Amino acid sequence: MTGVSKINLVGLSRDQLINLFDELGERKFRADQVMKWIHQRGVTEISEMTDISKPLRERLKKISEITLPKILKSLVSVDGCHKWIVEVESGSKIEMVYIPESGRGTLCISSQAGCSLDCSFCATGKQGFDSNLSVGEIIGQLWWANEQLNGFSDVKERPVSNVVMMGMGEPLLNFDNVMDAVSIMMHDSAYGLSKRKVTISTSGVVPAIEKMKDFTDASLAVSLHAPNDELRSRIMPINKKYPIAELLKAVRGYMDSLKDKRVPVIEYTLIKGVNDHRQHARDLAKLLESLPCKINLIPFNAFSLSEYKRPSSSSVTNFRQILKEAGYTVTVRTTRADDIGAACGQLVGDISDQTKRSARYAKSRIIKAKLLTDDENLLVAADIL
Numbered sequence: 001m002t003g004v005s006k007i008n009l010v011g012l013s014r015d016q017l018i019n020l021f022d023e024l025g026e027r028k029f030r031a032d033q034v035m036k037w038i039h040q041r042g043v044t045e046i047s048e049m050t051d052i053s054k055p056l057r058e059r060l061k062k063i064s065e066i067t068l069p070k071i072l073k074s075l076v077s078v079d080g081c082h083k084w085i086v087e088v089e090s091g092s093k094i095e096m097v098y099i100p101e102s103g104r105g106t107l108c109i110s111s112q113a114g115c116s117l118d119c120s121f122c123a124t125g126k127q128g129f130d131s132n133l134s135v136g137e138i139i140g141q142l143w144w145a146n147e148q149l150n151g152f153s154d155v156k157e158r159p160v161s162n163v164v165m166m167g168m169g170e171p172l173l174n175f176d177n178v179m180d181a182v183s184i185m186m187h188d189s190a191y192g193l194s195k196r197k198v199t200i201s202t203s204g205v206v207p208a209i210e211k212m213k214d215f216t217d218a219s220l221a222v223s224l225h226a227p228n229d230e231l232r233s234r235i236m237p238i239n240k241k242y243p244i245a246e247l248l249k250a251v252r253g254y255m256d257s258l259k260d261k262r263v264p265v266i267e268y269t270l271i272k273g274v275n276d277h278r279q280h281a282r283d284l285a286k287l288l289e290s291l292p293c294k295i296n297l298i299p300f301n302a303f304s305l306s307e308y309k310r311p312s313s314s315s316v317t318n319f320r321q322i323l324k325e326a327g328y329t330v331t332v333r334t335t336r337a338d339d340i341g342a343a344c345g346q347l348v349g350d351i352s353d354q355t356k357r358s359a360r361y362a363k364s365r366i367i368k369a370k371l372l373t374d375d376e377n378l379l380v381a382a383d384i385l
């Protein structure tokens with residue numbers, strides 16, 4: 001990375017670009033010009049922005065630059081999925097995944113290098129936390145996917161139709177940067193994705209869900225994974241701070257704030273012998289009675305540091321059936337890109353763990369779900385919020 005004090009144009013929202021040009025005594029359409037050059041034509045040199053006068057380009061070059069994270073490796077799965085390993089400014093490596101399906105292409109992007117929340121079933125969580133990604137590093141993943149998949153050749157035929165913030169990290173613990181990045185994804189002068197096609201997935205950072213409505217109207221997915229507080233707190237330490245009732249209330253509040261009729265996706269990772277019993281399904285059906293939603297079941301994806309197992313396909317089917325009979329729309333996420341370690345919860349990158357969690361795991365091999373009373377992760381969360 002170069003130019004320590006220069007502004008990175010990749011990471012500026014339209015409003016921020018308008019302010020920048022305002023300070024330069026320029027009109028606001030310049031913001032749209034710059035966004036189009038970077039996000040629709042893939043230009044990385046200010047000098048190539050030919051509809052901007054030469055003197056203005058020179059002034060821009062003095063104060064700003066176009067800096068993207070670095071692609072270190074590109075992997076393609078036998079099922080057509082792509083995974084890229086991306087180096088961010090902190091030196092950590094993060095991962096993003098592209099999942100092509102008929103009629104759409106979904107990009108799963110990361111919001112943090114690592115994650116501070118330590119859910120017991122998640123490979124990212126086992127790695128500990130390094131840093132929040134900058135706006136440029138978040139939107140840079142979408143930029144790279146466009147560059148790698150079709151070289152920005154056709155704005156109308158862009159390969160990425162949907163973005164899900166389901167890669168590494170908890171998006172709502174990097175709130176400001178994620179909100180700015182999402183606004184760039186959705187702006188017509190950049191990627192023009194509709195609010196239905198950008199999904200923020202959260203493990204349940206309640207105060208952040210409560211303030212989301214003031215910043216975005218993107219779609220919401222909630223990682224629930226258990227029908228009661230006792231079990232949820234055991235597998236997701238964040239539940240001790242923000243229990244289920246508060247979480248569902250905040251989710252309802254966000255959905256009510258949206259102008260269109262949209263429902264949240266409730267994500268439920270099925271782990272053999274932990275949360276996959278028929279009674280769990282019945283309790284889940286009851287719990288969600290008053291929240292219109294879709295349920296997405298994710299059979300647990302194994303990784304080396306975990307002793308958890310994936311349930312048999314018949315128990316997944318049974319679980320699904322109970323929810324369907326209770327009237328829910330239920331999908332089961334098919335595992336994709338397992339061969340390149342790109343399935344849900346398998347994204348690990350290579351981060352410099354500031355929490356020293358990965359070292360502790362390696363040392364003690366404590367890999368079972370654990371209850372921490374003094375959870376440093378939640379302190380990290382509290383600090384950030």
Ligand code: SAH
Nearest residue numbers: 122166169170201202203223267300301345
């Ligand atoms: N931090 C956010 C987004 C990233 S995780 C969140 O927790 O929602 C994206 C999804 O993958 C979450 O629903 C998460 O619970 C799920 N997941 C994590 N580890 C998994 C694993 N090993 N197998 C299946 N799903 C997993």
Ligand code: SF4
Nearest residue numbers: 115118119122125203
């Ligand atoms: Fe973090 Fe989400 Fe993994 Fe939990 S599931 S550790 S919140 S990335």
